Amino acid sequence: MDKNDYVIRLEKEEDYASTENLVREAFWNVYRPGCSEHYVLHELRSYPDFVRELDLVMTESGRLIGQTVSVKAVIHSDDGREIPVLTMGPVCIAPDLQRNGLGKLLVTSSLDKARELGFGAVLLEGNIGFYSSCGFDYAGRYGIRYHGLPDGADSSFFLCTELIPGYLDGVTGTYETPAAYYVDDSDVERFDKAFPQKIKLKLPGQLF
Numbered sequence: 561m562d563k564n565d566y567v568i569r570l571e572k573e574e575d576y577a578s579t580e581n582l583v584r585e586a587f588w589n590v591y592r593p594g595c596s597e598h599y600v601l602h603e604l605r606s607y608p609d610f611v612r613e614l615d616l617v618m619t620e621s622g623r624l625i626g627q628t629v630s631v632k633a634v635i636h637s638d639d640g641r642e643i644p645v646l647t648m649g650p651v652c653i654a655p656d657l658q659r660n661g662l663g664k665l666l667v668t669s670s671l672d673k674a675r676e677l678g679f680g681a682v683l684l685e686g687n688i689g690f691y692s693s694c695g696f697d698y699a700g701r702y703g704i705r706y707h708g709l710p711d712g713a714d715s716s717f718f719l720c721t722e723l724i725p726g727y728l729d730g731v732t733g734t735y736e737t738p739a740a741y742y743v744d745d746s747d748v749e750r751f752d753k754a755f756p757q758k759i760k761l762k763l764p765g766q767l768f
Contacts, residue, residue: 566662568669571615571627576605579617579627584755586652592768593760597650599743599751604629607740611646614674618653618666625654626666630674631740633683635704637733646674646682647738667694671723680727683720683735696721699735702728707736 571579580598587595604610609632618626628651635643648670653662671682671694683699684691699706699720706718718735722728 565620566625566665567619568616568666569619570613571617571629575617575624576602578624581755582624582627582654583650583652584752584758586655586658587650588758589761589763590766592766593762594748594752594758596743596745596748597652598755599748600741601627601629601650602751603743604631604740607631607738609633609738609740611674611677613677614646614648614670616666616670616673618662620657625657626662627652628666628670630670630682631738633735633738635683635728635731635733635735637731639733641733643728643731643733644680645735646679648682648684649686649741663690664693667691671695671721675723680724681720681722683718685717685737686719688716688719691719691721694721703732704728705732705734707734 580602583601584595584598587597589595605615611630611632614630616628617624628648630646630648633645633647635645637643651663651667653666674682683704686696688696688698696719698716699718700715702720704720706715709715
C-alpha cells in the first residue's frame with residue numbers, strides 16, 4: 561500500500577449520500593441483520609457536538625472508499641468534574657479494501673488532526689484487535705468505566721487513547737456514549753427505504 565495513492569479530506573455536502581451508502585455497505589449484517597450506522601451518521605451531522613473538522617473521507621482515484629467522524633463527549637469524573645474527550649465512529653473502509661492498512665491510516669490521520677485541535681483523549685466502542693494498532697488500550701486501564709455496565713461485566717469493547725500524554729492522569733470516572741448514537745429502529749427502517757434493497761440476514765457473531 562502506497563499512502564500517496566490515497567487522499568484524506570473533509571467530507572463535503574455533496575458526498576453525503578455516497579458516504580452513507582458506503583457506511584451501509586460496510587456495516588450491513590455485521591453487528592445485526594441490516595444495519596443502523598448509515599442513519600446514525602446522517603443524524604450525527606446535525607448534532608451540536610459533532611466536530612466538523614474531523615468529518616473525514618478517504619478517496620482513491622476519485623472513488624470514496626472510507627470515512628470517519630468524531631463527536632465531543634465527556635467523562636463524569638468521580639471528583640465531580642466533567643473531562644472533555646472525543647468519541648469516534650462510525651468508521652469504515654469499503655468492504656473490498658478492508659484488512660490492508662487503510663483503516664489504520666484513516667484513524668491515525670483523524671487522531672493526529674484531533675491532537676492538533678487540542679483534544680486530549682478519545683474513547684470509543686470497538687475491537688482491540690484493530691484499534692490497538694492505532695494506539696488504543698482498554699479504557700479500564702485508564703480508570704474509566706462505561707456507563708451502566710455492571711461490575712465484572714465484559715468491558716473489552718470499551719477503548720481509550722490519550723492524545724495529550726498524561727491527560728487522564730488522576731482521572732477516574734464514567735463515560736456515557738452521546739445520545740445521538742442511539743436511534744429508533746423505525747426511523748432507521750424509514751431512512752433505509754431510500755437505498756437499494758438488501759437482504760437482512762441473522763448471522764453467527766452478530767451482537768444484536
